[in-house]
Amino acid sequence: MQKLKILTAIATMVVASPALAQEITVWDVNVDDAAHATYYDHAKAAFEAAHPGATLNLLSQPDAEYYTLLGTALASKAGPDVIWANGGAQAKALVGGLIPLDDKLPDLIPKLVGKSAFTGPDGKLYFIPTTLQGHVVYYNKALYKAAGLDPEKPPTSWAELTKVCDAFKAQGKPACFMMANKEGYNAEFFLSEAANQSLTTQQQADWLAGKLHWSDPPIKAILQAWVDTAKNGWYQEGGNSQTMFMDEFALFEQGVGANVMGLLSNVAHWKQFETNMGVEKVGVYPMPSPTVAADQHEGAPGVPLDGGVGYGVNKDSANIDLAVDAVRILASPEVLSYLVNDTGSVPANTEVNTSGIDSPGLKQIMGWLATRAVPTTHANSSAAELDEWHHQSQLLFNGEATVDQAAAALDKVQAEAKPQ
Amino acid sequence: MTANSLHQTGQAARTRTRPGRSRRAEARVAVLFLLPAILLVLVFRIFPLFWGFGISLTSATSTDPGQFIGAGNYLRALDDPNFRSAMANAVVVLLSVPIFVTIPMLLAILIHQGVPGRTFFRSVYFFPAILSSVIIGSIFSVVLSFNGNLNALLSIAGISGVDWLGHSATALPVTLAIQCWSTFGMGVLIFLAGLSTVSKEMVEAARLDGAKMWQIWWHVIIPELRPIIEFSTVITTIGLLTSMFGLIYVLTGGGPGTATTVPEYLIWAAQGKLNRPAYAAAVSMVLFFMTSILAWLQIRILSRNANI
Numbered sequence: 001m002q003k004l005k006i007l008t009a010i011a012t013m014v015v016a017s018p019a020l021a022q023e024i025t026v027w028d029v030n031v032d033d034a035a036h037a038t039y040y041d042h043a044k045a046a047f048e049a050a051h052p053g054a055t056l057n058l059l060s061q062p063d064a065e066y067y068t069l070l071g072t073a074l075a076s077k078a079g080p081d082v083i084w085a086n087g088g089a090q091a092k093a094l095v096g097g098l099i100p101l102d103d104k105l106p107d108l109i110p111k112l113v114g115k116s117a118f119t120g121p122d123g124k125l126y127f128i129p130t131t132l133q134g135h136v137v138y139y140n141k142a143l144y145k146a147a148g149l150d151p152e153k154p155p156t157s158w159a160e161l162t163k164v165c166d167a168f169k170a171q172g173k174p175a176c177f178m179m180a181n182k183e184g185y186n187a188e189f190f191l192s193e194a195a196n197q198s199l200t201t202q203q204q205a206d207w208l209a210g211k212l213h214w215s216d217p218p219i220k221a222i223l224q225a226w227v228d229t230a231k232n233g234w235y236q237e238g239g240n241s242q243t244m245f246m247d248e249f250a251l252f253e254q255g256v257g258a259n260v261m262g263l264l265s266n267v268a269h270w271k272q273f274e275t276n277m278g279v280e281k282v283g284v285y286p287m288p289s290p291t292v293a294a295d296q297h298e299g300a301p302g303v304p305l306d307g308g309v310g311y312g313v314n315k316d317s318a319n320i321d322l323a324v325d326a327v328r329i330l331a332s333p334e335v336l337s338y339l340v341n342d343t344g345s346v347p348a349n350t351e352v353n354t355s356g357i358d359s360p361g362l363k364q365i366m367g368w369l370a371t372r373a374v375p376t377t378h379a380n381s382s383a384a385e386l387d388e389w390h391h392q393s394q395l396l397f398n399g400e401a402t403v404d405q406a407a408a409a410l411d412k413v414q415a416e417a418k419p420q
Numbered sequence: 421m422t423a424n425s426l427h428q429t430g431q432a433a434r435t436r437t438r439p440g441r442s443r444r445a446e447a448r449v450a451v452l453f454l455l456p457a458i459l460l461v462l463v464f465r466i467f468p469l470f471w472g473f474g475i476s477l478t479s480a481t482s483t484d485p486g487q488f489i490g491a492g493n494y495l496r497a498l499d500d501p502n503f504r505s506a507m508a509n510a511v512v513v514l515l516s517v518p519i520f521v522t523i524p525m526l527l528a529i530l531i532h533q534g535v536p537g538r539t540f541f542r543s544v545y546f547f548p549a550i551l552s553s554v555i556i557g558s559i560f561s562v563v564l565s566f567n568g569n570l571n572a573l574l575s576i577a578g579i580s581g582v583d584w585l586g587h588s589a590t591a592l593p594v595t596l597a598i599q600c601w602s603t604f605g606m607g608v609l610i611f612l613a614g615l616s617t618v619s620k621e622m623v624e625a626a627r628l629d630g631a632k633m634w635q636i637w638w639h640v641i642i643p644e645l646r647p648i649i650e651f652s653t654v655i656t657t658i659g660l661l662t663s664m665f666g667l668i669y670v671l672t673g674g675g676p677g678t679a680t681t682v683p684e685y686l687i688w689a690a691q692g693k694l695n696r697p698a699y700a701a702a703v704s705m706v707l708f709f710m711t712s713i714l715a716w717l718q719i720r721i722l723s724r725n726a727n728i
Contacts, residue, residue, distance in 0.1 A: 068692035071482030075697065093695040096483030182586075183673050238566020240586030240676045383694050391502075394676035400588055401677070409501065 022054040022319055024326045026311070027070065028084035031060035039339035046329045056326055070094070077316045081323040082330075083127075087117025087307035088379030089386055091127050098312040100124035104324045108331060113369075114307030114348045116208075117379045126312050128331045129348035130339070133308030134264045134376060135193045136365060138273050139283045143258040147171055154285035161288055165234045168258055177229070178257035179239030180248035181397060184390020186239070187226065188378040189261040191389065192304040193287035194222045195377040208380040210418025214410035218291065223396065223403045225290035230397050240394050244268075253277050261287070264346045265308045270361035271344025284361045286368060303368045304376040307348055382417035385410060469708070476701035486698060493702035503703065505678035506686040509592060510710070513660050513682060516596050520656045521649060523600065524607025529641060531608070532615040542612070546605035553663075556602045557670025561585070564594060585672050588679035595671055595680050599664055607652055614648030615641070654718040658711055683707045 024047070030036045040058050047056040059080065061069060067090055073079040074097040083098065085091040102109065102125050109115070109125060118127035141151035147167045155161035165176035180186050199207065199218055206212035212219065229235070236257060242248060249268045252260040253276045262268045273282045286303045311330050313323045329335055333351040340347050340354060346365070347354070354366070378386060388410050395401035401409075476493050479486035497503040527545060531538045548556065563569045564584040571581030584594045618641055626636050642649075665684045668674060674681040674689065681689070683703055690700035 065692065067695070068688075071691065071695060071697065075480075075482045093481070094483060096481065098483075182675065184675070236566075237581070238583045238586055241561075241565055241583050241672070243561075387689065387693055391675065391677045394586075395588070398587055398676060 022051070022322060023057050024054065024082060024319060024322050025057045025059060025080040026082040026084065026326065026330075027059055027061050027066075027080040029061050029063040029066050030084075031058045035343045036339065038342055039335065042338050043326075043330050043335045046332070046335055047326055050325065050329070051322060054322060067093075074314070074316075079314045079316065081314055081317040081319060082326050083312045083314055084309060085118075085127060085312065086309055087114065087127070087129065087133060088376070089381065089383035091118050091307075091310065091312070092120065093383055094312065095120035095126045097315060098126045099315045099320060099324075100126055101128060101313065101324065101327070104313075105328055108328060108349075111350050112307075112331075112348050113350060114305065116375055117307035118310050118312075127307070127310035128312075128327050129307030129310040130331050130336060131265045131308040131345040132305055132348050132369075133266070134303045134305035134346075135189050135196075135261060135287070136264065136284050136303050136368075137193065137259050137287050138252070138262045138270070138361075139259045139285070140252070140255060140257075140277070141281050141283050143168075143174055143255060144283070147258070151283060154283055156285070156288060158288045158290045164259075165229075165232070169233050174255055175236035175257040176234045176259060178248050178252045178260040179230075179235035179397075180242035180244040181239050181390075181394060182241055182243050184386075184393055185244045186248070186261065187389055187393030188386060190226055190393075191222060191381075192376040192378045193261055194225055194290055195219075196286060196302065196304040196374055197289040198222065198291045199374075199377070201374070204375055204377070204380070207377060208375070210414055210420060213407075214385075214414060215404075215407035220403060220407050221291040223406055226393060227396050227399075227403060228290075231399075240397055249273075264303070264305070264365060266343060266345055269344055270359055270365065274359060274361060279360065282361055284364055302374055303365065304374055305369060306376045306379045308345070310348070382414070384413050384417045388413040472701045473705055475698050476705050478698050480698040481695050482697060489698075493699045494706075496699065497702055497706065502678050502681060502686060502689075503683075506681045506683045506703075509678075509680065509682050510661065512592060513596065513664070514657060516600075517653060517657050517660065520600055520604070520660070521607065521652050524604045524652070525611050525642075525645065525649065527604070528608045528611030528615060529637060532612060542608065545608045548602040549605040551602065553602070553666030554670050556598065557667045560598050561671055586676055588676055591672050591676060591679045595664075595668060598671070599660070599667055602667070603656075603659070607656070610652055611645065611648060614645050618644040650721045651718075654714060654721065658714050658718075661707065661711055661714075683710075 031040060044056045044058065048054065070079065070083065070085075074094070079097065083094065085094060100120070100122075105128065108128065112129055114129045114132045115125055117133075118125055118129055120126050137154075139154060144151040144164075147164075149164060149167055155164050168174060168176040195204075195207075195218075198221070199212075203212055203218055207219075214220070214223070230239075236251075245267065249260065249262070249272070251257065253273065260268075262273070264270075270282070270284065311327045313320060313327060317323045331349060333347075333349050333353070336347050336349055336352045339345055340352055341356065344357075344359075344362070346362075346369075354362070378389075381389070392401060392406035392409055396403065396406055477488060477490060479489050479492070524545075527541075531542055535541070565571075566581055566583045566586070570584065574581060582590060584590050622640055622644075623636060626640050631639070661682070662684060664682060665688060668680050668682065668685050669688075672680040674685045684707060687700045687703050687707065690696045690703060
């Protein structure tokens with residue numbers, strides 16, 4: 001009898017051991033960032049409190065090679081349980097390796113904004129967005145004042161913006177806009193910012209579906225604006241060999257340029273600039289349309305916006321239910337509030353309390369989000385189109401290609417990526 | 421046949437079979453010694469090669485094994501302007517090989533001739549060879565940026581600045597110049613090793629016959645160095661085709677446009693940026709084919725020189 005009891009105990013332990021040793025692995029590029037530490041600590045604590053015996057293992061991955069490593073891991077079915085990704089083309093390229101979350105988190109999903117960047121071609125949601133990402137123009141109020149401009153009245157139309165840049169051009173220095181397009185990112189930002197109030201809702205939908213082409217007048221006009229602004233000396237010289245996240249924003253903070261196309265979350269955003277330059281020096285405005293007059297664009301002024309980053313669940317995970325719950329916790333209002341307060345990211349969950357953040361810049365941004373938020377045009381482009389836009393934007397910037405040539409090359413890539 | 425002769429015949433047979441057995445035993449030991457190396461080559465070289473070739477015939481992505489599409493990815497490459505641009509850049513890179521070989525050869529000859537401070541020069545020339553391409557790329561990104569040191573120097577002379585890495589006309593030549601700077605130290609060492617085998621008597625005889633310096637170089641030293649020049653040409657060519665990624669990634673990111681995109685960079689872009697592992701595998705096979713031809717040339721050249 002004693003032997004039977006011992007055998008039963010051993011058998012129970014053997015059967016229970018996988019459950020006791022359950023580990024959910026998360027791949028994320030921000031784990032080593034000190035500003036994110038509190039958020040991850042609280043997520044881990046909340047997960048492990050909800051699931052005694054299970055652990056949440058957050059693994060930092062190198063930013064530059066992240067999608068290469070992830071792709072290789074998923075192909076060999078050795079990927080993590082929970083996958084971090086940027087919204088848009090990168091996230092959409094991964095949906096084949098993930099499970100849809102619509103039925104898994106029905107209570108959470110209605111409270112989220114920015115879902116289109118994480119929605120697959122089947123209309124299902126594959127990532128839960130945690131932060132929003134979008135674009136606005138930040139400007140240096142002190143430089144505006146020195147140039148004889150009213151720092152409290154940022155431009156609201158393309159004509160006003162042209163006058164602002166003419167004023168800086170007349171001075172010689174600083175540059176009107178910072179430009180760093182070595183990786184092609186500035187061209188992405190320009191596309192989304194210029195398209196924001198240029199395209200109608202229908203045109204945005206047609207763009208996503210691949211029915212609005214690069215050579216169609218609304219988009220071609222944006223390419224032309226890219227060329228014209230470069231030709232008219234809006235940017236500092238050498239933009240094609242300047243890196244965005246290493247150089248551009250630091251140079252803006254140093255006063256090398258008066259305006260910069262920035263982000264809403266994580267980096268190059270209101271919090272970074274207000275902290276490094278001083279709240280009183282930083283202003284923000286949505287870029288006006290280069291093609292549609294201020295009083296004729298559709299809807300109220302708004303900003304291009306989409307899901308910034310999010311978490312999905314690997315379909316080959318051995319613990320799908322636990323992984324789903326890890327995603328729920330990472331996106332929960334309680335845990336997300338630490339991320340928002342520490343990093344200044346704009347949360348995708350509408351229940352996160354941001355009232356404790358006292359920033360004039362953020363208040364303005366939240367006001368635009370409330371009136372009109374349109375999808376970021378670049379997030380609704382395919383990865384291949386964006387890659388080609390990186391190439392073509394550099395050639396256009398140098399005058400080494402015409403707008404027609406660039407549009408034709410981009411049309412070809414779009415037709416392959418989004419066949420009709 | 422007497423018993424004695426039978427005995428002798430048996431002994432002869434044994435003496436014939438013993439070396440045979442011994443050779444077989446030796447062969448077995450040799451195979452055992454070779455087996456780990458053969459297995460490593462099979463597992464880490466040959467198998468991935470065939471595996472990659474298999475993938476190149478499919479429409480696989482990172483999350484989907486895809487379908488068999490035959491030569492689809494290879495035909496797609498022919499229609500891909502980025503691939504054509506990468507191949508055109510590879511040709512430019514190959515055309516620069518004589519410069520990559522000549523500079524270290526001339527410097528090595530000068531050092532060998534006994535220029536003052538030759539030990540110092542030998543060390544200094546080799547110094548960049550121990551730096552990683554990422555460090556070199558970062559240094560030159562700063563030096564060559566529009567507001568960098570080179571343009572600052574030029575402005576002192578009244579010459580307006582150039583965006584060296586941001587214009588298609590200058591980006592690839594500048595990248596190649598940096599690659600040359602960072603690798604020529606190794607070439608100098610190879611040529612110095614080769615020069616140590618050049619007959620001093622022959623050089624001295626030429627000098628006594630009244631040959632000038634350039635005549636000694638042209639008619640005595642360089643012909644003696646021919647095997648080293650050929651070897652250096654082949655390894656430099658293969659190195660340029662397969663080891664410029666780090667430098668290009670840091671310096672230009674393959675741009676502007678595709679001005680500095682070479683096949684190995686395109687492979688990374690197809691896999692890492694566009695989620696097209698099958699297409700990346702197809703371009704890899706093309707690059708493998710190119711380097712295989714060069715490897716074949718290398719073997720042919722070395723064999724020929726061995727028979728001289």
